[in-house]
Amino acid sequence: MIEKAVVFGPERSLVGVWTEPSEPGPTDDRVAVVMINSGIIHHAGAWRLHVRVARALAEVGVASLRFDLSGIGDSGYAHEAESLNESVLRDMDEAIEYVAGTRGWPRIVMMGLCSGAVDALQAAHRRDTVVGAIAIDLLGDFRNWRHYAVHYRRRILRLESWKSTLLLRNGTIARWVRAAAGRLKPGSNLRPHPPRLDGGRRPMTREEVGNTMSVLVRRDLRLLCAFSCGLEENYNHRGQFAEVFPGLASDPRIELAFFPAADHTFSDRDQQRALIEMAVDWVARSFVEGETLGVS
Numbered sequence: 001m002i003e004k005a006v007v008f009g010p011e012r013s014l015v016g017v018w019t020e021p022s023e024p025g026p027t028d029d030r031v032a033v034v035m036i037n038s039g040i041i042h043h044a045g046a047w048r049l050h051v052r053v054a055r056a057l058a059e060v061g062v063a064s065l066r067f068d069l070s071g072i073g074d075s076g077y078a079h080e081a082e083s084l085n086e087s088v089l090r091d092m093d094e095a096i097e098y099v100a101g102t103r104g105w106p107r108i109v110m111m112g113l114c115s116g117a118v119d120a121l122q123a124a125h126r127r128d129t130v131v132g133a134i135a136i137d138l139l140g141d142f143r144n145w146r147h148y149a150v151h152y153r154r155r156i157l158r159l160e161s162w163k164s165t166l167l168l169r170n171g172t173i174a175r176w177v178r179a180a181a182g183r184l185k186p187g188s189n190l191r192p193h194p195p196r197l198d199g200g201r202r203p204m205t206r207e208e209v210g211n212t213m214s215v216l217v218r219r220d221l222r223l224l225c226a227f228s229c230g231l232e233e234n235y236n237h238r239g240q241f242a243e244v245f246p247g248l249a250s251d252p253r254i255e256l257a258f259f260p261a262a263d264h265t266f267s268d269r270d271q272q273r274a275l276i277e278m279a280v281d282w283v284a285r286s287f288v289e290g291e292t293l294g295v296s
Contacts, residue, residue, distance in 0.1 A: 001058040006065075008098040014091060015074035016043055016067025018103065019054040025061055031131070031287040032063040032105035034095050036112040036119045038265075042073040046113060046265035049272060053111070056276055060284045063105050067095055092123040100129050107131045109283060114139050114231075114264065118204055121212050124221055132222040132286060134279055137264055140204035142235045142244050150237045203234075210245055217253045224282045226257040226275060230264025255282060 003019045024030060035050045037043060043066045044051050050066040057064050068075035069091045082090070092110075099105050109132040110120035117135035124130040204212070216223060227235045235241075238258045242249035249256060257278055262271035 001055060003054075003058075006067075006098075008067075008102065009078060009091070009094040011076075011078045013070065013076040013078040014067055014094055016065050016095070017051075017054070018063070018065050019058050020063035020103075020105075021058045021061050023061075024063065024105075027104050027106070029107065030061070030063070030105055031107040031109060031283070032065065032099045032103070033057055033109045033111050033134075033283065034092075034099060034123075035064060035066040036092065036110065036116040036123075037069050037072050038113040038116040040072055043068045047267050047272060049113070049266060049276070052272070053276055053279060056280045057283060060280060061288055062280075062283055063099075063103070065095060065099050065103075067091075088119055089122065089126065092119060093127070096123065096127055096129055107287065109133065109287065111136075111279070113137055113266075121204075121216070124216055125212055128219075130221065132224070132283075133216070134224045134226070134282070136226045136266075136275070137228055137231055137235070138204070138209070138225060139231075140209045140234070141206045142209075142240055143233075144240065144244050146243060147234075147236055147240060151232065154236075206244065210248065213245070213248050213254065217248070217251050220253065222286045223254045224257070224279065225254065226259065226278070228259045228262035228264055228266065228271075230262060 001019060002022055003017060006016055006018045008014050008016070020032075033053070035043070035045065035053065038046055045053070045066065054064040054066055070087050071077045075091075078087075078091075096108055099108055106129065108127070108130045110123045110130055111134040112118070112120040113136040117138040118140070120133045120135055121138070124133040213223060225241065227241070229236055238260065241256055248254055257275075259266070259271055259275065262268060262275070266272040266275055
């Protein structure tokens with residue numbers, strides 16, 4: 001394995017770490033994974049997830065770039081007077097150009113967690129060089145009736161939830177009580193705001209998730225979507241993706257995984273190890289070993 005710090009972009013303001021196997025193999029079809037920041041987390045990834053993924057990928061002949069978006073970690077600000085989304089899209093374009101052009105790895109798989117998963121799908125949607133994406137705990141709306149049933153069933157069976165309700169520590173109940181007493185400001189939302197783990201990024205709507213993934217599979221991209229129970233307010237049970245998007249879930253180009261014992265950042269080493277093994281195996285099967293899907 002060869003691993004070194006790199007700078008790239010027109011202003012050489014983007015900083016990352018390039019990892020490749022010591023014997024890369026032929027240049028015409030080899031694949032590299034580009035890993036994107038999760039919110040404002042440094043390019044090493046949550047609990048060094050990206051570091052461990054990169055080194056595991058090198059063992060199966062796959063290179064990778066883990067880098068910081070502009071203004072995060074080691075990367076400076078390069079794009080003046082741009083929106084956050086425009087800056088992110090430009091940074092991802094620069095990363096893809098660096099890997100495919102400068103480094104000579106022509107096929108790209110994007111990878112990200114939370115807001116990084118949103119960015120990975122956007123990059124895949126924009127660039128023909130991208131052949132796949134790994135979306136971990138995609139920041140989007142997957143809620144359906146069963147999601148709410150699971151959510152409230154768990155709360156009903158939890159003693160602490162009853163204590164919070166009776167003492168008005170439950171945010172939703174407290175807001176309802178204040179609304180009934182006429183002490184809630186007009187126009188206020190009765191639903192609690194979920195914790196922001198995304199660096200202030202906007203979640204994808206259900207329509208955006210469905211439309212984006214539909215376009216990607218029509219282009220024959222392969223997607224690995226992994227979910228934990230860490231963002232319970234959006235995703236909390238096995239099979240939820242299939243319930244919300246039955247057509248996409250049945251497409252052989254989309255592979256789904258659920259980690260009910262994992263938190264949002266996969267801080268538990270056993271859960272993280274299982275995620276890494278699954279992701280690396282998926283990349284190897286899909287792009288190194290030439291798995292045949294039989295898609296008509």
